[in-house]
Amino acid sequence: MPPIIAAEGLTMRFPRVTALDDLTVSVPPGVVGLVGANGAGKSTLIKILLGLLPPTSGRAGVLGLDIARDGLRIRERVGFMPEYECLPPDVSATEFVVHMARMCGLPPAAARERAADTLRHVGLYEERYRPIGGYSTGMRQRVKLAQALVHDPELVFLDEPTNGLDPAGRDEMLDLIRRIGTEFGISVLVTSHLLGELERVCDHVVIIDGGKLLRSQAVEAYTGMSGVLTVEVEEGRDVLGRHLYDQGVKVHPEGRFLIVEIDGEETYDRIRDGAAELELRLIRLEQRRHRIEEVFTDPVPPQPPSITKGVPR
Numbered sequence: 001m002p003p004i005i006a007a008e009g010l011t012m013r014f015p016r017v018t019a020l021d022d023l024t025v026s027v028p029p030g031v032v033g034l035v036g037a038n039g040a041g042k043s044t045l046i047k048i049l050l051g052l053l054p055p056t057s058g059r060a061g062v063l064g065l066d067i068a069r070d071g072l073r074i075r076e077r078v079g080f081m082p083e084y085e086c087l088p089p090d091v092s093a094t095e096f097v098v099h100m101a102r103m104c105g106l107p108p109a110a111a112r113e114r115a116a117d118t119l120r121h122v123g124l125y126e127e128r129y130r131p132i133g134g135y136s137t138g139m140r141q142r143v144k145l146a147q148a149l150v151h152d153p154e155l156v157f158l159d160e161p162t163n164g165l166d167p168a169g170r171d172e173m174l175d176l177i178r179r180i181g182t183e184f185g186i187s188v189l190v191t192s193h194l195l196g197e198l199e200r201v202c203d204h205v206v207i208i209d210g211g212k213l214l215r216s217q218a219v220e221a222y223t224g225m226s227g228v229l230t231v232e233v234e235e236g237r238d239v240l241g242r243h244l245y246d247q248g249v250k251v252h253p254e255g256r257f258l259i260v261e262i263d264g265e266e267t268y269d270r271i272r273d274g275a276a277e278l279e280l281r282l283i284r285l286e287q288r289r290h291r292i293e294e295v296f297t298d299p300v301p302p303q304p305p306s307i308t309k310g311v312p313r
């Protein structure tokens, strides 16, 4: 499938800072995460891709359109949920989203219909006639999302949509983002400074750091199997740990689990036999997946963590 975004040598220099530094990246369709610390250049990249900010050098295409020539056509086909607070407090969600639909060129009746549908999709149907000023942060984020979707775009840019949300609100927003990609078939480029949360909803993740590309990979490639097992027993974690350690197995405790380095098939047998011998109930024995966060602690492709610590006697 052709990429939805293709950037080549994108550089953006502000007087005091280089926000993007020779960024070359190609983004496939689907739900794609754009991750980087605060100031990494995520918002700048989005503004450039929307054709709102001309880069200092380099070029880019969005949905096959050139950012230098086709900014308007890009914005017709791409929705944008900005990071900053941009909602008028005195109007209702319905009035605001209808207005945004009209700005996108929809006739009045179609704009009202689309606004109602979109607000329902983002879970704001009941409250849609109340003024936005009285909304919670989560509700305001949903209004911003609704206005990005109201003109039925092929692609949406969501800039830090989980910002300011509590854990439950964050989960709901992430579920919604996943649904936009899967049920509505709209490609999504979603930014976050939290790698872990994107692991759940994205097919592909692009990581930038100081305006440079660090990685661009399918999530599967980040979260492949590691070389360690997570072992959980009902009781007797330390007894089992010591038993394995005495047999030369590399093992250390982590929370209520034991983390065991895999040294061939016999590692599994030793754990199973050890638990049986000690009459412990084995609850979990599974190969651990890499966490996407490891990318930042490990500049080369993720390797199994080295385990040197034994279980203290």
Ligand SMILES: Nc1ncnc2c1ncn2[C@@H]1O[C@H](COP(=O)(O)OP(=O)(O)OP(=O)(O)O)[C@@H](O)[C@H]1O
Pocket: 014, 015, 017, 018, 019, 036, 037, 038, 039, 040, 041, 042, 043, 044, 045, 083, 160
């Ligand atoms: N208009 C501007 N003028 C000068 N510097 C800017 C401008 N816009 C962004 N910058 C700088 O460029 C760098 C990248 O900013 P950008 O907003 O793209 O980062 P970000 O990854 O989106 O981070 P955040 O999530 O904090 O917004 C920062 O150092 C920022 O201060």
